[in-house]
Structures are given as structure tokens and as C-alpha cells.
Amino acid sequence: MSTAHHITFTDWLHDSQRAHGTLPANLIQTLMVTAEACRRIGAAIGQGALAGVLGAAGSENVQGEDQKKLDVIANDILLQLHSDGSHLAGMASEEMDDPFPVPHPGSSDAYLLLFDPLDGSSNIDINAPVGTIFSVLPAPAGCDARDASVFLQPGSAQVAAGYAIYGPSTQLIITLGHGVHAFTLDRYSGELILTQEHLALPAQTQEFAINMSNQRFWEAPVQTYVTDLLAGKTGPRAKDFNMRWVAAMVADVHRLLSRGGVFLYPLDSKMASKGGKLRLMYEANPMAWLVEQAGGQASTGHQRILDIMPTGLHQRVPVMLGARDEITELTRLHSA
Ligand SMILES: O=P(O)(O)OC[C@H]1O[C@](O)(COP(=O)(O)O)[C@@H](O)[C@@H]1O
Numbered sequence: 624m625s626t627a628h629h630i631t632f633t634d635w636l637h638d639s640q641r642a643h644g645t646l647p648a649n650l651i652q653t654l655m656v657t658a659e660a661c662r663r664i665g666a667a668i669g670q671g672a673l674a675g676v677l678g679a680a681g682s683e684n685v686q687g688e689d690q691k692k693l694d695v696i697a698n699d700i701l702l703q704l705h706s707d708g709s710h711l712a713g714m715a716s717e718e719m720d721d722p723f724p725v726p727h728p729g730s731s732d733a734y735l736l737l738f739d740p741l742d743g744s745s746n747i748d749i750n751a752p753v754g755t756i757f758s759v760l761p762a763p764a765g766c767d768a769r770d771a772s773v774f775l776q777p778g779s780a781q782v783a784a785g786y787a788i789y790g791p792s793t794q795l796i797i798t799l800g801h802g803v804h805a806f807t808l809d810r811y812s813g814e815l816i817l818t819q820e821h822l823a824l825p826a827q828t829q830e831f832a833i834n835m836s837n838q839r840f841w842e843a844p845v846q847t848y849v850t851d852l853l854a855g856k857t858g859p860r861a862k863d864f865n866m867r868w869v870a871a872m873v874a875d876v877h878r879l880l881s882r883g884g885v886f887l888y889p890l891d892s893k894m895a896s897k898g899g900k901l902r903l904m905y906e907a908n909p910m911a912w913l914v915e916q917a918g919g920q921a922s923t924g925h926q927r928i929l930d931i932m933p934t935g936l937h938q939r940v941p942v943m944l945g946a947r948d949e950i951t952e953l954t955r956l957h958s959a
């Protein structure tokens with residue numbers, strides 16, 4: 624589809640409502656407030672050293688990881704902006720052990736919002752891209768969002784998913800189940816403007832993303848897969864592959880959605896007991912749905928990510944997503 628100009632995110636949400644009729648007011652509100660939170664997080668990140676926001680917060684999150692000041696700031700911005708409304712029943716975040724119930728949950732059709740407020744934290748101090756990832760689930764009628772089990776729905780139940788990337792430009796990428804669309808922040812007007820509709824992920828690629836320093840810890844199927852890619856033209860794949868690793872899932876997935884590719888964070892023996900590196904509910908699920916909506920696939924190697932029945936809010940899973948033919952090859956190797 625052609626590039627559209629000067630359609631703001633708000634206009635687009637109302638157009639989508641007219642076109643698909645599936646956007647309740649509370650969902651529109653959830654997405655508008657999330658977009659505004661991302662704009663403010665992007666502004667704080669953009670100020671960098673000038674705002675004193677860089678460096679460690681001196682605390683740990685539930686995963687036992689050191690929090691950066693911006694992890695905490697980004698989390699607080701999302702909590703604060705959403706707490707004012709009645710569109711959500713509750714929120715869950717990488718940075719909080721337990722769910723955050725919204726003080727005055729309103730109507731029965733409220734939503735649950737899950738997020739990784741700042742993805743790629745280790746990139747902050749080197750002025751490289753970072754992002755915010757979010758996933759929206761329906762709240763079961765009359766649920767008590769203090770109870771983590773209300774959030775434990777498979778990725779296939781998501782009603783919206785997306786991310787903001789804070790790079791040379793700030794962009795918001797979103798799906799509501801009708802393709803993947805990109806908005807770019809106009810820094811002069813403060814508006815998010817629709818800049819690309821229906822992002823498409825080619826079935827084939829010659830580019831892969833994986834943290835190669837973990838090679839010796841991977842399981843056999845991933846060892847075989849990457850060995851074949853590295854063998855290039857004279858190997859079994861009969862073509863040369865390029866490799867990229869930004870070390871922020873948002874940026875690595877954004878590259879896939881922009882020019883194709885495959886991204887892997889497989890299980891390795893260092894983290895086998897944890898189940899993987901990336902978090903299912905607010906990293907793997909939203910990215911898996913975006914990738915599928917763009918024509919790609921997302922798998923653990925054994926199972927479609929969106930079919931996983933979650934057992935914990937902060938559950939981790941192996942992630943392989945991107946070009947359809949590559950994920951098909953990876954699942955073949957895992958079942959061999
Ligand atoms: O340290 P590595 O192996 O490069 O890990 C990079 C991965 O870790 C993450 O940064 C984890 O995200 P957080 O920064 O939200 O903890 C992913 O975005 C990225 O894919």
C-alpha cells in the first residue's frame with residue numbers, strides 16, 4: 624500500500640474503528656495513552672546526560688537484573704499516565720514483581736496492559752537504540768488484577784501489540800490484527816504520523832541476528848542451523864548470509880520488519896533452568912504477533928510462540944522469529 628502522510632495516530636485509530644468496528648473506546652484510550660507515554664519516555668531518553676537520567680538506579684528488578692535509572696523512569700511514566708483512567712484493570716511490567724491494579728477500574732470491558740518499559744537497557748549508556756514493548760489483553764469480566772493469573776493468557780488472545788523504538792527517529796509500530804503499521808514522531812508538532820502501512824516480512828532472507836558469543840552454549844539444532852548459515856555459498860544453504868546484532872530486541876526486530884531477516888535468542892545451557900532469556904508476556908508475545916502479522920513466523924523451535932499457555936508473569940522462552948522459510952528450517956531441525 625502507498626505511504627500515507629499526515630494521518631496522526633489518533634486519526635488512524637478512529638479510522639481503524641470505522642473500518643473494522645472492533646475498537647472499543649477503552650482500547651482506543653489504552654493505545655492513545657501508551658503512545659503518549661512512549662513519546663514522553665523518548666523525550667527523557669533524548670535528553671540523555673543533560674537530564675541526569677543515565678546510569679544505574681542502584682536497584683534490582685524481579686529478574687535479578689540491575690535496573691538503570693531509565694528502566695525505572697520509563698516504568699513510572701507508563702504507570703502514572705495509565706492510572707488516571709478507567710480503561711485498564713491492571714498492568715504488569717518487567718520491572719515489577721507483581722501486577723499493578725489500576726486504582727479505579729471502570730467499565731466491564733477494561734484491558735490489561737503488559738510492558739517492557741525499556742528494552743535494550745544496556746544500550747542507553749552508549750547512545751544506541753532502545754525501545755518500549757507492549758501487549759494488550761482483554762481483562763476477564765470482574766477480574767481482580769492483583770491476581771497475576773488473570774494476565775496468563777496466550778499471545779493469541781492479544782488485542783493489540785507494538786513497540787516504540789527510540790533511535791535516530793522515534794517510531795511506534797503497532798498491530799491490531801489487521802497488518803503492521805508504522806508511525807513516526809514529528810518532533811516539531813509532537814504528533815505521531817502514519818509513515819508506513821502493512822509492513823511485510825519477506826519469506827526468504829540472507830541476514831540473521833543472534834548473540835554469537837553464546838555459541839558454545841546452544842543446543843544442537845541451533846548449532847547446526849548457524850553452522851549452515853556461516854558455511855555460505857559453498858555450504859548446504861548455497862548462499863552467503865550477513866549478521867547483525869544491535870542487542871536491543873526492539874531494534875533487531877525493527878530491522879526485520881524494515882528489510883527482512885531472522886532473529887534468534889535460543890535456549891542455552893547457561894540459562895536452561897530459567898527457560899530462556901526473553902520474557903514471554905511482554906517481549907516474545909507482542910513481537911511474535913507483529914512478525915506473524917507482517918507475514919513471518921515466530922517459534923520456540925518446538926512450538927508457535929502465540930500458542931504457549933503461560934504459567935508465570937515473568938516466564939522466559941526461547942525465541943526464533945522472522946522470515947518464514949528460516950523458521951520452517953529451524954523447526955525442522957528441532958524436530959529431527
Ligand atoms: O546481552 P545480549 O545477549 O546481547 O542480550 C540482548 C537482549 O537482551 C535484551 O536487552 C533484554 O531486554 P531488557 O533490556 O529489557 O532486559 C533484549 O532486548 C536483547 O535482545
Ligand SMILES: [Mg+2]
Pocket residue numbers: 739741742743872906
Ligand atoms: Mg527487553
Ligand SMILES: [Mg+2]
Pocket residue numbers: 694717739740741742743744
Ligand atoms: Mg527492559
